[in-house]
Amino acid sequence: MLNGGNVNILTHFWGELSAHSSYTSSRNTPQFTLRTNRRLEISMPKENNVPTSIYRLLLKDGFTFHHLESIVPYLKRLGVDCVSVSSVFETSDAGNGRRSFDPEKLDVASGGEQGFALLNQALANAGISLLIDINPNQISFSHKNAWWRSILEWGKDAEYAAYFDIDWNRQLSLPILERPLAEELAAGSITLLFDTNARALGISYLDSFCPLSPQSYNKVLAGLDNDLAGGLRKAGNEAHPLQANHFHERLGSIYDTSSISNRLELARHLNLLAFDATSLKNTLTEQHWVLSTLAEAREYLGYRHSYDSLYSVAARVENTKVFDKFHKTALELLQLNTVTGFRVNQIDGLADPAGYLKQLREAAGDEAYIVTDKIFLNGECAPDDWEADGTAGYDFIAATSNLFIDHTQLPVLEQAHATIAGVENEKANHYRTAKYAILQKKFAPELNALGEMLLQFTSDKIDQLEIRRIISQHITELPVFRSYSGDPLNSHAEILLAAGLEKSELPEGMLKNFDTRYQQLSAAVMAQTIEESYRYDRGPISLDEITVSSAEAEHPTEAFHRHMAQKAATMPLGMNATNFSYATKFGEDARMRLLALTEAPAIWAECVSDWRIRFARNIQTIETVAVPHPETEWLIYQTMAAIWPLQLHLDDQQSLFAVQEELTSFVIRAVREMRKDAFWTNVNRPYELAITEYICSIFEDRAFLAEFADRMKPYWVTGALNSLSQTVLKMTAPGVPVIQSGCESWDFALSQSGSSVGGGFGDLSTQLNYAEQSPLVNLLSDWHSGAIKQRVATMHLRLRQQHPSLFLQGDYTPLQVSGSYSNHVLAFMRRSETASCIIAVPRLTFEAASRFQEPFMPISAWDDTAIHLPKAASSTTYENILTGEMLTPDDTLLVAEAMRDFSTATLVKH
Numbered sequence: 023m024l025n026g027g028n029v030n031i032l033t034h035f036w037g038e039l040s041a042h043s044s045y046t047s048s049r050n051t052p053q054f055t056l057r058t059n060r061r062l063e064i065s066m067p068k069e070n071n072v073p074t075s076i077y078r079l080l081l082k083d084g085f086t087f088h089h090l091e092s093i094v095p096y097l098k099r100l101g102v103d104c105v106s107v108s109s110v111f112e113t114s115d116a117g118n119g120r121r122s123f124d125p126e127k128l129d130v131a132s133g134g135e136q137g138f139a140l141l142n143q144a145l146a147n148a149g150i151s152l153l154i155d156i157n158p159n160q161i162s163f164s165h166k167n168a169w170w171r172s173i174l175e176w177g178k179d180a181e182y183a184a185y186f187d188i189d190w191n192r193q194l195s196l197p198i199l200e201r202p203l204a205e206e207l208a209a210g211s212i213t214l215l216f217d218t219n220a221r222a223l224g225i226s227y228l229d230s231f232c233p234l235s236p237q238s239y240n241k242v243l244a245g246l247d248n249d250l251a252g253g254l255r256k257a258g259n260e261a262h263p264l265q266a267n268h269f270h271e272r273l274g275s276i277y278d279t280s281s282i283s284n285r286l287e288l289a290r291h292l293n294l295l296a297f298d299a300t301s302l303k304n305t306l307t308e309q310h311w312v313l314s315t316l317a318e319a320r321e322y323l324g325y326r327h328s329y330d331s332l333y334s335v336a337a338r339v340e341n342t343k344v345f346d347k348f349h350k351t352a353l354e355l356l357q358l359n360t361v362t363g364f365r366v367n368q369i370d371g372l373a374d375p376a377g378y379l380k381q382l383r384e385a386a387g388d389e390a391y392i393v394t395d396k397i398f399l400n401g402e403c404a405p406d407d408w409e410a411d412g413t414a415g416y417d418f419i420a421a422t423s424n425l426f427i428d429h430t431q432l433p434v435l436e437q438a439h440a441t442i443a444g445v446e447n448e449k450a451n452h453y454r455t456a457k458y459a460i461l462q463k464k465f466a467p468e469l470n471a472l473g474e475m476l477l478q479f480t481s482d483k484i485d486q487l488e489i490r491r492i493i494s495q496h497i498t499e500l501p502v503f504r505s506y507s508g509d510p511l512n513s514h515a516e517i518l519l520a521a522g523l524e525k526s527e528l529p530e531g532m533l534k535n536f537d538t539r540y541q542q543l544s545a546a547v548m549a550q551t552i553e554e555s556y557r558y559d560r561g562p563i564s565l566d567e568i569t570v571s572s573a574e575a576e577h578p579t580e581a582f583h584r585h586m587a588q589k590a591a592t593m594p595l596g597m598n599a600t601n602f603s604y605a606t607k608f609g610e611d612a613r614m615r616l617l618a619l620t621e622a623p624a625i626w627a628e629c630v631s632d633w634r635i636r637f638a639r640n641i642q643t644i645e646t647v648a649v650p651h652p653e654t655e656w657l658i659y660q661t662m663a664a665i666w667p668l669q670l671h672l673d674d675q676q677s678l679f680a681v682q683e684e685l686t687s688f689v690i691r692a693v694r695e696m697r698k699d700a701f702w703t704n705v706n707r708p709y710e711l712a713i714t715e716y717i718c719s720i721f722e723d724r725a726f727l728a729e730f731a732d733r734m735k736p737y738w739v740t741g742a743l744n745s746l747s748q749t750v751l752k753m754t755a756p757g758v759p760v761i762q763s764g765c766e767s768w769d770f771a772l773s774q775s776g777s778s779v780g781g782g783f784g785d786l787s788t789q790l791n792y793a794e795q796s797p798l799v800n801l802l803s804d805w806h807s808g809a810i811k812q813r814v815a816t817m818h819l820r821l822r823q824q825h826p827s828l829f830l831q832g833d834y835t836p837l838q839v840s841g842s843y844s845n846h847v848l849a850f851m852r853r854s855e856t857a858s859c860i861i862a863v864p865r866l867t868f869e870a871a872s873r874f875q876e877p878f879m880p881i882s883a884w885d886d887t888a889i890h891l892p893k894a895a896s897s898t899t900y901e902n903i904l905t906g907e908m909l910t911p912d913d914t915l916l917v918a919e920a921m922r923d924f925s926t927a928t929l930v931k932h
Contacts, residue, residue, distance in 0.1 A: 071362040071391045072411070072595055072830060073104030073151060074822040075753075076760045080108045087133035087141040094141075096787045098148040100766065101819025105145065106153040106365055110138065111351070114162035123157055124167050125348050142360045151362040153391060156352050158378065159371035160327075160334035161186070165220055165231050168266075170335060175222070175233045176263040177310030185344045186335050187326035189471065194311040197319035197332050198230045203306075207299040212313070214242070214292035214302070216254075221274035223254065223292075225306070227313070236261040236269065238308040246291045250276065250284035323467035326542070328368060336542075340373040345381050353385055363391030365414060370396065370504040370545035373538045376407045383409040393597055397552070402502040404593070412596015415760055419600060421585045422751055425578050425848065426617040426744045428866050435620055438627035439562030442634070443653035457498045460550045461543075468543045469493060475536050479528060480521050492520045497544045504545035514540065563616045563660065579848045579865075583836035586850070590756035590834040598757035600748060601765055609769035610762070611811075612664040614748060615741030619660070621868035622736070629733055630659050636726060640719045642712040649712035650693075658689055658717060663734050665770045668806035670731075672724055682721045686714055688772045736872030742805060743877040743925060746814055747848075747863035750926045753818035754852060754861045756834050766815040767808030790816065798905060798924060802876045810877075817903050818928065821859075825930075828857040837862075839917075841887030846870075847917055849889045860900060860929040862889055862920055871925075879925040884918040891915060900929035908932065 077097055079090060090107070097105065112124035113131060128138050145152055165171045172180040178190040188194065199206055206212055206227070213226045217233075223242060224233040234242060239258030243251045253276040261269040277285070295301050306313065319332060328334035339345045355361045364386070372378050375394075382392060395414040396404060404413070461469060473489040480489065496517050514537065518528070576584075589596065600610040608616065619626045634655050642649045650658065662685060670677055690710050720726065745768070752759045762769070767786060793801065793809040793816065801810040822829050829852060837849040837860070849862040870883035891913055899910045905923045909915070920927035 071151065071389050073102075073153070073362075073391065073758055074826045074829065075102045075819050076104045076106045076153065076597065076758055077102040077763070078106045078760050079763045081110065081113075081129065081132045082108065086131070087137035091137075091141040091144045093783045093787075094144045094148050094150065096783055096790065097150060099787075099790060099816075101816050101823060102761065103149060103823060104151045104153055104362070106760065107155065109155045109157055112162075114164040114166060123160065124162050125156070126351050128351075138360070152360065153363050153365055154352070154355070154361050155365045155367055156349070157328075157367045158339045158348060159336050159368035160331075161337050163333040163335055165224070165233060171220070171233060172263065172266055174309075174311055175235055175266070177235070179263045181264055181266060184341060185337055185347075187338055189324050192322065192324055193309070194324040195314045195319045195322055196230075196232060196311050197314050197316045197323070198227060199313050199315045200228075202315060202318070203303075203313055206313075207303060210297060212296060212302060214296040214305070216273075216277060216288060216292070218274070218277065221270040221277070225296075225313075232309075232311060232313075234305070235309055238305065241308060242295065242305055243291070246287065248284045248287055250280040250288055251291070253280070254288075320463065320466045321470070326468065326539075328371060328546075336371065338373070339378055342381070345378070349382070349385060356386055356390060363393075363411075366392065366394045366410070368549070369394040370549070371542055373542065376405055376409075376506070379409045380407075391595070397503050397549075399501065399503050399548075405506050412593040412757070415597030415599030415757065417585070417589075418598040418752065418755070418757065419606065421582050422600065422748050423613065423617060425582050425751075426614060426748070426865055427578070428620040428868075429578070431623050432620050435562045435623035435626070438623055438630075439653075439656060442627065442630060443651075443656055454498050457547055457551045458494060461494055461497055461547045464550055465543060465547055468539070468546070472536065472539055472543065475532060475539075476517075476521055476523065480523060484521055489521060492517055493540075497540075497547055500544050500548075503548050504541055506541070562656070563619055579845075582848060583850065586755050587834050587836065590832075594756050594830060596757050597760045598752045598755060599760045599762075600752055601762040601769065607772065608664055609771035610748065610765055611741065611745045611768050612770045612772070614744035615664050615737055615770075616660065617744060618737045618740040618868060619663070621740065621866055622872070626737070630656055633659055633726070633730075636723075637716065637719060640716050642715070644708050644712060647709075649709055650689075650716050654689065654693055654713065655716075657692060658685070658720070661685055661688060661772070662720075662730065663737060665772055666731065666734065666738075667770060668738065668768065668808075672727055678721060678727075682717060684772060686717050689713060689717065735875075736868065739874065739877050740868045740872055743864060743867045743871055743879070745811060746877060746926055747865060749811060749814050750818065750861065750863050750928060751848075753815070753822065754829065754859065754928060755850075756829075758830070759819075759822075761815065766812045768811060786812070802878055802924075805877055814904065814926070821903055821928070821930065825854070825857045825859070828852055828854040828859060832857075835892065838890040839887065840890065841917075842885040843883065843887045843917075847887060847889070851892070851895065853894070858895065858898075858931045860889070860891070860895065860915070860920075860927070862917065862927040864921070864925050867925075877925065879921060881918045881922060884916070884921070887917040888914040889917060889920070899932040901932045903928045903930055 077100070079085065081087075081090075087110075090105070109123045110128055110132065112127040112129050114124065128135050132138075133141070142152065161167060161169055163170060165174060169182040169185055172182045173186065173188070173194070177183070178188075183190075201209075211227060214223070215226055216223050217226070217231055220231060220233055222233040223239060224231050236258040239255050243255050254273065257269065257272050257276060295305065316332065323332065326336040328336055337344055337348060339348055352361075352364065356363075364382070366379075366382070369375050369378075379392070379394070383390075386392065392410045393412050393414055394408070394410050395416075397416050398404070398413075469490055470486075472493050473486055477484075477486055477489055496514075606613070634652070662681075665681065665684065667677070667681065670681065672678070690713060693710070693713065764782065764786065767789060789807065789809050790812055792807075793813040796804075796809070796813075798813070801813055804810075832852045832854040835851040835853065837851055839847045839849055846864055846866050847862055848865055849860070852859045852861070864879050867879055871877065871879055874880070891911060893913070896911065896913045899908055901908055902920070902924075904926070907923065909919065909929060911919075917927075920929065
C-alpha cells in the first residue's frame with residue numbers, strides 16, 4: 023500500500039482561498055509596441071516581452087557570449103524563448119570566489135561589445151529574448167572601477183562619495199592584508215609605485231592597487247628633484263576631485279613624456295620609501311583608507327558591503343543620481359532592444375526595495391519584464407507596492423519539495439537520525455545559533471554602527487555591549503527575511519524599550535536611518551544564514567530548504583493547490599524555479615532522491631547502520647572525539663545517495679575519483695559550517711584529514727560501492743519519478759518555468775556550478791536528437807541517460823509556445839481525486855478562452871515503483887483511483903502530449919487510463 027500524510031507548506035500566501043475553486047489572473051500580460059534597432063540590425067523576436075519559458079546560464083568559468091551564441095540553435099530546438107544570464111557587465115574579483123560588477127561597461131572577458139552584439143543577433147534570429155541580471159546592491163571594490171577609485175583618492179570630497187554608504191568619521195578599512203600591517207611592513211610586502219594603467223601613484227600589495235591621495239604627493243616625492251617628480255607634485259597640488267579624469271590624463275602624459283632616467287629615479291625613490299617601514303607607515307596614515315586584515319575589518323569596515331563579500335561595496339541606489347548612473351547602460355540595452363528585461367539580485371539589501379522597483383519600472387517602461395530574487399519565509403509575502411512581474415521562483419522549490427515529502431514517515435526518519443547521530447533534532451535552536459554567529463562574525467561593523475546610532479541617546483543608561491546584545495537578539499529572532507516597516511518607531515519598539523528610550527528622545531531622521539539600516543542588516547544576515555550553514559544541520563536529510571516546513575494542518579496537495587491558485591491570481595508572470603544559486607545546496611534531481619528517503623526511512627536507517635559497522639575500523643579518535651562523528655557519517659552516505667551518477671561504472675577510476683572529490687569537498691565544507699564549536703573559524707586540519715581518509719576508504723572498497731548502488735536503486739527510481747513529476751509541474755503550473763543550465767537532463771550536482779562549456783552542450787544536443795526520435799518505451803528503459811527528462815521538458819516547452827495565454831493567463835482549477843490511492847496523485851486543470859489542459863502527476867510512489875527497474879507506476883497500482891473533471895471538460899477529446907494517445911473522458915478520468923504508458927499525464931484539448 024502506498025503511504026501518505028498531512029502537511030502544511032509554510033510559504034507566502036496573500037489570503038485564504040478555497041483549494042477547489044477556479045482562479046484567474048488579475049493582471050493581463052503586458053503589451054508594447056514593437057521597436058527596432060537599425061544600428062545593430064536587431065528587432066524584438068515577438069510583440070510580448072513576457073517569456074513562456076526561460077533558460078538560465080551563468081557567465082563564469084570561461085563561459086562567454088561566444089559560447090552562449092553557439093548553443094542558441096540547441097535552445098531553439100529545446101523550445102525555450104528566453105535566455106536569462108548573470109551580469110553581462112565588467113567583472114571584478116570580489117574575494118572568496120565572489121564577483122562584483124562595473125555597471126557601466128560590458129564584460130570584456132565575456133566578449134565585450136562585439137561578442138554581445140553577435141550573441142544578440144543570434145538570439146533575435148532564433149526568436150529568443152534576453153533577460154539580464156542587475157546587481158544594484160554591489161559595486162566592485164577594485165581600483166579599476168572609477169567610482170571606487172575616486173573614493174580611495176579623494177575621500178569624502180570624491181565625486182562619487184555620495185554613491186556609497188560610508189562612515190566618513192574614520193578611515194576606510196580595506197581588508198586586503200594576509201597579516202597585520204606591522205608584519206607586512208616588516209616583511210617588505212607593500213610597495214610604492216606609479217601604476218601606468220591607473221595613471222596614479224599608489225601602493226601595491228599582491229593583486230591589489232590602492233591609489234594615494236593627490237594631497238600626499240608632495241610628501242611622498244619629497245627629496246626627489248627631477249622634472250618627472252616636479253610635474254607629479256604640481257599635478258597633485260592642482261588636482262580637483264571633480265576633474266579626476268583630467269588629473270589622471272595629466273599624470274599619464276607627464277609620465278609618458280618623461281625620460282627613462284627620470285622614471286628610474288622615481289622608481290628607486292619609491293622603493294627606498296617602501297623599504298623604510300616607518301616612512302611607509304607615515305605615508306599610509308595620510309590616506310583616506312587604512313589597510314587591514316579580514317579579521318580586523320570584521321570589527322570596523324567603514325562602508326556597507328553586499329550580502330556575500332566584503333569586497334563588494336553597496337551602492338546607494340535610492341539616490342536618484344546614483345540610480346540613473348548605475349542603470350544607464352542597462353537601460354540603454356533595453357532601449358536598443360538587446361534585452362527585454364531584468365532580474366534584480368539582492369533586492370532586500372537595498373534601502374528601499376519598493377522605491378527602487380518603482381524607479382526601475384518608470385525608467386524601463388511597463389513592457390519590460392522585471393523579476394526579483396526575493397526569498398519568502400514562513401508567512402512572508404511580497405509587499406503590495408512592489409512594481410515587479412514576480413520573483414525568481416524560490417517559492418516553487420518549497421511547494422514541490424513539500425509535495426514529495428512523506429510527512430507521516432518523516433518522524434521515523436528524524437528519530438533514526440537522532441539515534442544514529444546521537445543528537446536531538448533541534449531545528450529552531452540551530453537556526454538561531456546560525457543567525458547569531460553570522461551576525462557577530464560577518465556583520466559586526468554594521469551591528470556596531472546600529473548600536474552607535476542609539477548609544478548617542480542612551481550613554482547614561484546602557485553600554486555598547488548591551489545595546490549590541492539587544493539588537494542581536496531582535497535580528498536573530500526575526501521570523502521573516504526582511505521587515506518592511508511603515509512606522510519605524512512601532513517596528514522597533516522592543517529594541518527602543520529594552521534600551522530605555524522614549525519616543526521624544528529620538529530625532530525622526532535618525533530613527534528612519536536606523537530602521538533602514540536594520541532592515542538591510544537583517545536581510546543580509548538571513549541571506550548568509552541560508553547560504554552558509556542552515557540546511558547542512560537541520561534534520562536528517564540535511565536539505566530542509568529554509569522555505570519548507572511541515573505541520574499537520576493541511577494536506578500537501580491542498581497546500582500546493584492553494585499556493586498555485588494564489589500565484590495565478592497575484593503573480594502569474596513570476597518564475598518557477600527548481601534550482602537557483604545560493605538558495606539550494608543540491609541539484610534538483612539530487613533533492614528529489616533525498617525526499618524519497620522519507621518514504622522508506624527504516625530501510626535507509628538500516629543501510630546507514632550496516633555501513634557504519636562496515637567502516638568502523640576507519641574511525642579515528644582525535645582528542646577523545648570520534649572522527650567522523652556519527653552525524654557526519656550519516657551526511658556522507660546520504661550525500662552519496664543524492665549525487666551518485668546513474669551511469670557510473672565501478673571500473674571507471676577517473677569518474678569515481680571525481681565523485682569522491684566532490685563528496686569530500688562538500689562534507690568538509692558542511693562540517694566547517696555545522697559544527698557549533700568551530701563556526702567558520704580555526705579550521706581543524708587533523709579532523710578534516712580524518713574525514714578525507716574515511717571517505718577514501720569507502721571508495722577503495724569496490725564491493726561496498728556495488729552493494730551501495732544496489733541498495734539505493736529503489737530510492738533512485740522513486741527519485742526519478744519525483745523529478746519527472748516536478749518537471750511537469752514546473753512547466754504547467756502558474757508561472758514561467760526556469761531551466762537551469764543542463765538541468766533539462768538529470769541534475770545530481772551538489773550545487774549549481776552554472777553553465778557547461780564546450781562539450782557539455784554538444785552532448786545535450788546529441789541527446790536531444792535521441793530523445794526526440796526514440797519511442798517513449800525505449801527512453802524509459804534507458805532512463806539512466808537523462809533523455810527521458812529531456813523529452814518531457816522539450817515537449818512541455820513547445821506546448822507552452824503553442825498556447826502562451828493558457829499558461830501565462832489561464833485559470834488554475836484544482837481537480838478532486840478519489841479512489842484507493844487518491845493520496846498519491848495531484849491533478850489540476852488550466853483553462854483559457856481558446857485552450858484547456860488537464861495535468862496529473864504521481865507522488866509518494868516508493869512502495870509501488872521501487873520494485874521495478876524503471877521510473878514507471880504499474881497500471882495495477884492505481885486500481886480505482888480517478889480524477890473528477892468539471893462539466894466543461896467532460897465528453898471532450900484530449901491528447902496526451904507525451905504518448906499521443908486520445909482520451910474522451912466523461913465526468914471522471916481513471917488515473918490508470920491517463921497514465922497507461924507514462925506516469926505523468928498532460929492532456930491538451932484536441
